[in-house]
Amino acid sequence: xxxxSIAILGKKNNPLYVYVSNEENKRKFxxxxxxxxxxxxxxxxxxxxxxxxxxxNQNDMxxxxxxxxxxxxxxxxxxxxxxxxxCIIDDSEIKEQEMxxxxxxxxxxxxxxxxxxxxxxxxPITSKTFHLKILDLIGKK
Amino acid sequence: xSKLYTKLGESAWTKVDKINSEIFTLTYGEVVNSLIQxxxxxxxxxxxxxxxxxxxxxxxxDEFLAISEVExxxxxxxxxxxLAKVACKMYLGVDAVCKYWAExxxxxxxxxxxxxxxDFVELPQKYKDLWYCNIICGIIRGSLETLxxxxxxxxxxxxxxxHNTNEIRVAxxxxxxxxxxxxx
Numbered sequence: 217x218x219x220x221s222i223a224i225l226g227k228k229n230n231p232l233y234v235y236v237s238n239e240e241n242k243r244k245f246x247x248x249x250x251x252x253x254x255x256x257x258x259x260x261x262x263x264x265x266x267x268x269x270x271x272x273n274q275n276d277m278x279x280x281x282x283x284x285x286x287x288x289x290x291x292x293x294x295x296x297x298x299x300x301x302x303c304i305i306d307d308s309e310i311k312e313q314e315m316x317x318x319x320x321x322x323x324x325x326x327x328x329x330x331x332x333x334x335x336x337x338x339x340p341i342t343s344k345t346f347h348l349k350i351l352d353l354i355g356k357k
Numbered sequence: 358x359s360k361l362y363t364k365l366g367e368s369a370w371t372k373v374d375k376i377n378s379e380i381f382t383l384t385y386g387e388v389v390n391s392l393i394q395x396x397x398x399x400x401x402x403x404x405x406x407x408x409x410x411x412x413x414x415x416x417x418x419d420e421f422l423a424i425s426e427v428e429x430x431x432x433x434x435x436x437x438x439x440l441a442k443v444a445c446k447m448y449l450g451v452d453a454v455c456k457y458w459a460e461x462x463x464x465x466x467x468x469x470x471x472x473x474x475x476d477f478v479e480l481p482q483k484y485k486d487l488w489y490c491n492i493i494c495g496i497i498r499g500s501l502e503t504l505x506x507x508x509x510x511x512x513x514x515x516x517x518x519x520h521n522t523n524e525i526r527v528a529x530x531x532x533x534x535x536x537x538x539x540x541x
Contacts, residue, residue, distance in 0.1 A: 328477055329477075331379070331382075331386075331476075331477035332386075332477050334478070334479060334484070335479075343479050
């Protein structure tokens with residue numbers, strides 16, 4: 217299982233951070249990420265607002281497999297504050313739990329970066345520490 | 358003597374009220390941000406942080422002496438140890454050490470391995486001359502001056518600038534001995 221691309225998009229769907237494992241295909245991945253935005257909107261109304269379970273919060277944010285493309289699978293995660301996390305992997309078996317864990321960790325790294333007082337919200341993330349943490353996260357997989 | 362101070366530090370730490378570290382860190386971050394917007398250059402912000410710390414220090418020292426119950430210092434060396442083991446523990450919850458004493462005990466370096474001010478913070482390139490926690494220098498200067506001990510306090514190393522630890526150099530300038538019978 218190889219993570220081919222990770223992207224973080226802001227509330228107005230502006231890209232805050234895009235990572236691609238292969239620079240040559242960057243355009244293609246950016247296009248796939250852009251396409252996935254429609255699927256975020258599609259999946260959102262399906263989440264029940266009346267859920268009573270306390271674990272529902274985390275599950276609500278994880279949207280799961282968004283849509284298939286020729287060679288890749290795209291997974292999405294929508295935070296309560298409307299940050300969209302997109303993860304594109306190559307076509308191989310992956311357990312739902314693994315992907316959930318990955319996206320949860322990504323969310324945690326994002327929150328840590330947002331807490332930096334010098335980070336201006338809704339601006340692209342340029343922090344080196346953030347980039348290193350993402351590489352670390354992907355390296356583990 | 359140092360064990361006594363460590364004990365005093367820990368007992369003082371249990372006596373004081375505590376707040377969530379995130380709210381503290383985020384609030385301080387916004388204070389620094391706001392200063393940057395007002396003063397724009399790193400040097401000016403450093404000066405302002407020092408002044409703010411000074412105002413805090415002159416008020417903090419009375420509370421410190423009341424809660425920590427330390428005895429009168431016999432030398433500047435004692436002052437340094439109390440600062441590191443009791444004051445840093447009580448107010449920041451961190452264990453600090455005094456190192457690199459000058460030959461005549463007139464200066465030392467305070468080393469803080471962990472610093473709650475800097476959680477989540479990353480200094481952008483344009484503020485690379487900023488001493489983010491300069492407020493601590495002002496606090497030390499203010500509190501010691503109220504005790505008639507005049508010091509020069511400067512930041513030497515900061516983890517935000519890439520060093521592996523935080524170091525503050527405290528140098529004694531003068532002690533006003535006229536009122537030293539009651540104070541330390």
